[in-house]
């Protein structure tokens with residue numbers, strides 16, 4: 001090995017060490033974000049939305065980017081309602097549980113039908129800040145609300 005090669009080898013090793021360090025930082029930050037995996041014990045924020053007299057109550061919800069969030073819908077009316085999430089859950093992972101009936105389309109979750117006295121939980125981690133309107137699309141129901149996702 002001549003002097004020139006030795007110099008480049010040193011730089012090469014330094015470069016690899018920097019790449020490994022950078023990758024470990026990336027992995028570290030990725031691991032600190034909450035996921036929906038059962039092993040993830042990150043605390044959840046729970047928000048209960050009551051549906052009563054054809055209204056979502058509260059109508060405006062505030063959540064945070066990266067905060068594991070559980071929306072709990074309780075239909076206290078004697079009739080069927082729907083939760084249409086709009087773009088809120090587009091491109092992110094979510095879980096739907098409870099007595100609601102989720103319906104899907106090519107974009108993801110189209111809506112969840114909420115039976116009378118039923119409860120549906122939607123667990124997700126908000127990804128993008130913004131205001132996401134939601135509504136009930138059953139005929140004649142003029143019901144809407146919005147989720148405000150803050151940084």
Ligand SMILES: [Cu+2]
Pocket residue numbers: 054080081082136137138141143
């Ligand atoms: Cu409705």
